[in-house]
Amino acid sequence: xxxxxxxxxxxxxxxxxxxxxxxxxxxxxxxxxxxxxxxxxxxxxxxxxxxxxxxxxxxxxxxxxxxxxxxxxxxxxxxxxxxxxxxxxxxxxxxxxxxxxxxxxxxxxxxxxxxxxxxxxxxxxxxxxxxxxxxxxxxxxxxxxxxxxxxxxxxxxxxxxxxxxxxxxxxxxxxxxxxxxxxxxxxxxxxxxxxxxxxxxxxxxxxxxxxxxxxxxxxxxxxxxxxxxxxxxxxxxxxxxxxxxxxxxxxxxxxxxxxxxxxxxxxxxxxxxxxxxxxxxxx
Amino acid sequence: xxxxxxxxxxxxxxxxxxxxxxxxxxxxxxxxxxxxxxxxxxxxxxxxxxxxxxxxxxxxxxxxxxxxxxxxxxxxxxxxxxxxxxxxxxxxxxxxxxxxxxxxxxxxxxxxxxxxxxxxxxxxxxxxxxxxxxxxxxxxxxxxxxxxxxxxxxxxxxxxxxxxxxxxxxxxxxxxxxxxxxxxxxxxxxxxxxxxxxxxxxxxxxxxxxxxxxxxxxxxxxxxxxxxxxxxxxxxxxxxxxxxxxxxxxxxxxxxxxxxxxxxxxxxxxxxxxxxxxxxxxx
Numbered sequence: 344x345x346x347x348x349x350x351x352x353x354x355x356x357x358x359x360x361x362x363x364x365x366x367x368x369x370x371x372x373x374x375x376x377x378x379x380x381x382x383x384x385x386x387x388x389x390x391x392x393x394x395x396x397x398x399x400x401x402x403x404x405x406x407x408x409x410x411x412x413x414x415x416x417x418x419x420x421x422x423x424x425x426x427x428x429x430x431x432x433x434x435x436x437x438x439x440x441x442x443x444x445x446x447x448x449x450x451x452x453x454x455x456x457x458x459x460x461x462x463x464x465x466x467x468x469x470x471x472x473x474x475x476x477x478x479x480x481x482x483x484x485x486x487x488x489x490x491x492x493x494x495x496x497x498x499x500x501x502x503x504x505x506x507x508x509x510x511x512x513x514x515x516x517x518x519x520x521x522x523x524x525x526x527x528x529x530x531x532x533x534x535x536x537x538x539x540x541x542x543x544x545x546x547x548x549x550x551x552x553x554x555x556x557x558x559x560x561x562x563x564x565x566x567x568x569x570x571x572x573x574x575x576x577x578x579x580x581x582x583x584x585x586x587x588x589x590x591x592x593x594x595x596x597x598x599x600x601x602x603x604x605x606x607x608x609x610x611x612x613x614x615x616x617x618x619x620x621x622x623x624x625x626x
Numbered sequence: 627x628x629x630x631x632x633x634x635x636x637x638x639x640x641x642x643x644x645x646x647x648x649x650x651x652x653x654x655x656x657x658x659x660x661x662x663x664x665x666x667x668x669x670x671x672x673x674x675x676x677x678x679x680x681x682x683x684x685x686x687x688x689x690x691x692x693x694x695x696x697x698x699x700x701x702x703x704x705x706x707x708x709x710x711x712x713x714x715x716x717x718x719x720x721x722x723x724x725x726x727x728x729x730x731x732x733x734x735x736x737x738x739x740x741x742x743x744x745x746x747x748x749x750x751x752x753x754x755x756x757x758x759x760x761x762x763x764x765x766x767x768x769x770x771x772x773x774x775x776x777x778x779x780x781x782x783x784x785x786x787x788x789x790x791x792x793x794x795x796x797x798x799x800x801x802x803x804x805x806x807x808x809x810x811x812x813x814x815x816x817x818x819x820x821x822x823x824x825x826x827x828x829x830x831x832x833x834x835x836x837x838x839x840x841x842x843x844x845x846x847x848x849x850x851x852x853x854x855x856x857x858x859x860x861x862x863x864x865x866x867x868x869x870x871x872x873x874x875x876x877x878x879x880x881x882x883x884x885x886x887x888x889x890x891x892x893x894x895x896x897x898x899x900x901x902x903x904x905x906x907x908x909x
Contacts, residue, residue: 504798504799507798507799508794508795508798508799511791511794511795511798512791512794512795515787515790515791515794515806515808516787516790516791516808516815518808519807519808520805520806520807520808521805521806521808522803522804522805522806523798523803523804523805523806524802524803525798525799525801525802525803525804532799
């Protein structure tokens with residue numbers, strides 16, 4: 344059985360940076376917390392907790408420092424933490440930061456801001472807070488209502504570019520002016536592209552990463568849409584031997600918030616359990 | 627035989643304004659010329675010539691006044707006429723003027739300007755002159771090459787909105803920022819929409835207007851694409867009796883540069899020649 348691991352699998356630039364910042368803090372300071380999970384990966388969050396960094400819902404006076412997670416936080420929360428005199432370690436992904444700043448700029452330039460993404464996702468909540476009172480959040484395929492003549496668009500960094508194309512197609516005939524910041528992160532696009540290429544060669548595809556991770560779930564849904572037999576797992580423990588019966592070629596990829604050690608454990612366990620009638624060589 | 631004339635057939639706001647300005651000049655002044663045909667309708671241009679207003683290619687010192695046609699002229703030509711001391715009667719369509727000004731604004735804001743339209747059309751040539759040295763003109767379906775990260779888009783006023791959707795879809799994944807002025811004139815869109823609605827009810831469609839008129843030709847091509855038997859004519863003299871054999875319902879529409887008297891002559895002639903086995907009532 345051959346195993347091919349996607350080159351783009353796992354941590355992106357922003358996640359790597361945030362996780363490093365958090366583990367650095369763990370070894371240098373006490374009384375440090377993250378506001379919400381630092382990234383959408385329960386295993387990384389558990390490891391951080393072992394090192395003394397817990398995630399909390401709300402800041403409290405006794406905290407020494409708060410790490411802002413990759414997805415960012417609403418500006419009101421940021422200002423509240425500052426006002427409480429708590430040190431801020433800002434691990435917001437620089438690409439999310441850009442999206443926040445563009446939303447602010449569009450608002451200052453008088454545009455009605457539209458954020459393309461999932462309104463329940465913390466990244467989108469953080470961007471919305473910079474976008475003004477008349478912000479609309481639309482998910483893929485939706486057409487925003489009550490459009491003003493001048494519209495500005497920013498995009499959740501993990502959205503597929505086709506969603507942006509659909510949004511523009513839905514609104515451009517309803518407005519006079521539109522300014523778009525394509526804030527889609529390149530690593531998401533490249534990961535999806537690589538998946539397209541792999542999908543034709545493999546019998547099954549294993550997607551590793553948090554069930555609460557938007558980009559990992561998108562990756563899994565994308566594989567399903569390509570007609571490949573797809574399993575989305577968080578850890579190697581979820582692997583089932585019978586998945587590999589008669590399988591010659593396994594593809595593995597992982598979301599931007601999946602650490603390398605989880606991918607490694609998955610490879611090792613697949614090699615260990617194998618498939619009943621597997622053939623070919625293993626990686 | 628029933629004849630239905632589209633409500634939106636014929637002169638749009640900008641054309642009506644320009645033609646009125648030209649006929650006003652004809653009755654008040656000598657030595658007045660238009661630079662190129664005032665609109666893309668040979669019959670209107672011929673009528674103006676009878677009244678003493680000819681169209682010329684180039685301004686010359688002996689001219690008293692020059693009427694700028696609906697499509698506008700390049701800024702260099704405008705400045706040349708001014709420098710020659712010739713009076714300018716500016717009949718540029720106000721919507722084209724807006725597209726010119728938006729092209730200038732985008733250039734001043736540092737965008738690479740893309741004009742969606744036909745590079746040989748005088749309107750597009752006039753807009754291009756405001757758009758800076760690195761302007762690209764792309765026609766429907768084309769993807770511009772050598773895109774910079776910040777792109778500004780203006781549109782020839784008579785383009786179909788689907789062409790704009792296709793352009794945005796082709797470029798949005800290649801750039802970081804895009805500012806679009808949707809300068810498509812509403813009357814073009816409404817005329818196409820009305821044609822969609824009419825096409826299901828009629829047996830044949832007569833499109834009246836200049837063969838050199840972009841929006842009339844677009845209207846005719848659009849009808850053909852809807853699967854309707856379509857004839858594009860400039861005047862009633864081109865009508866053939868056999869077109870109406872067995873026809874119960876005739877639809878008539880006309881481009882933005884087609885005068886009412888041409889539409890009237892067409893209706894009269896159709897009523898006169900009729901069809902061999904026509905039935906129903908005539909308008």
